[in-house]
Amino acid sequence: MxxxxxxxxxxxxxxxxxxxxxxxxxxxxxxxxxxxYPSQAEAQAAQQTAQRELASRLGVANARIQPLQYATDLDMATEAEKAQLVAWKTYRVLLNRTDVSTAPDIAWPEAPEGEKAVN
Structure with a gap:
């Protein structure tokens, strides 16, 4: 052609x-x-990498949220834990709104202050 x-x-x-x-x-x-522009193979590889990154970040957020949610559900959470819970839930919502189809140019949300999103 x-x-x-x-x-x-x-x-x-x-x-x-x-x-x-x-x-x-x-x-x-x-x-x-x-x-x-990247080749189709490069674009697909970048999107797969971004999907793995998203899954990893969501896993970290979920692991941080679970014990904080339990403490809140049992009325045992401190004010600091309640604030952390809100921060991590907000982060998780922002992650779910992240468009990984734009990989590798992704604007990842920042993890709550003092925390790392990915191990």
Whole structure:
């Protein structure tokens, strides 16, 4: 399969990977820039890595939430534990809203202060 570039009349072969796509940077001034995209295999690998990262972060959040939730359910939680529970639940909600399809450019939410999200 061949494609004729609008900027260059010489045909360029297309494989399963389109390395670069010309995009209009500023339509008013007619400037063009070259933006490169990962291959399909690279994109899939990045998404799989992001899925594993998400699962790991959710596992840590769930492990932190469970004992705090038990203490709260039994009216045994301190004020600090109640605050930690809210922080971890908020973090878990934000993780569930994280779009891993944009991998590797993912804006991961920060774990509650003083904690690491991933072991």
């Amino acid at each position: 061949q494609h004729r570039s609008k900027l260059n009349e010489n045909p360029t072969p297309l494989g399963d990977k389109v390395e670069c796509i010309l995009k209009c940077k500023n339509r008013n001034r007619g400037e063009w820039s070259r933006r490169c």
